[in-house]
Amino acid sequence: MNNLRRSVLKGAGSAGVVGVAMMAGLLKPGMVFAAWNKAGFESKDMAGAMSSVGAGAAAASGDITVKAPDIAENGAVVPVEVESKIAGTNRLVLLSEKNIYPLLADFNLSNGAEPYVSTRIKLGATSNVVAVAYAGGKAYKAHKEVKVTIGGCGG
Template sequence: MIHRRDMLVHSATVAGLLAAAGLVPTAAQAAWNQPAFDAKTMAEAIKSLGGAAPVESKDIVLTGPDIAENGAVVPVGASTALPGVKRLAILIEKNPSALAAVFEVSDAIEANIATRVKMGQSSNVYAVAMMADGKVLYSTKEIKVTLGGCGG
């Protein structure tokens, strides 16, 4: 009888051999835009992601609590029904790094994301939609934090 632990060991060995041989599909490897995640402001983050000057839009819906009791796990979401969205991003104005999350989307899927972010203090949170035609749209909401989650 093969045990779960043995199966995991064998799976890890096979995955390592496939990776060493260059047989891991490139779609399975995550892309990382370090300058965007290092950006201190919304403008720097959007520029690093290849976007233009953002314009406020009522078509972008940002969800999140008015008051978050714990800044370490603040639930936020972004959605839009607009066609041609290629990226949805969550930015937090007063965090050490403004960009909290970015998601690649296409017309084949609904542009609707939800995640949990860390917030060090009360701040404006932005949901940003980057469109295929180069437009950048956003909506904003202030979320008050009672207990900081970014080391505070």
């Protein structure tokens, strides 16, 4: 556990400059809506969606929890909770591998917002729900498989 923690801290330090540069670009004053990532949200493959949010090389991390039901009877409403324990997490992205449009949501957090979001998503089929957390300019990911039983016949 301690080794992992060390490497995360080291990684955060070395990527600090990138992180600061990113923050400067991301932080916008007031209630201005950020530009919508059209290419990402309209991407129909997982790889394209991942790279559109800068997570193409995201490392798997055990410090991200993705809470979702093992089996969802109704794929139209699947509750998902994501929490990151990586220090300095300032962005969370949610994706679903098998959806027509895999990119679901992209949350930028600031001013004391904790690295936690809970929402409800649509799943087209049994699929991994992938969460990406960003800290110090680096991307980390975790996933949880959700089985979707369309038609409610059980599975």
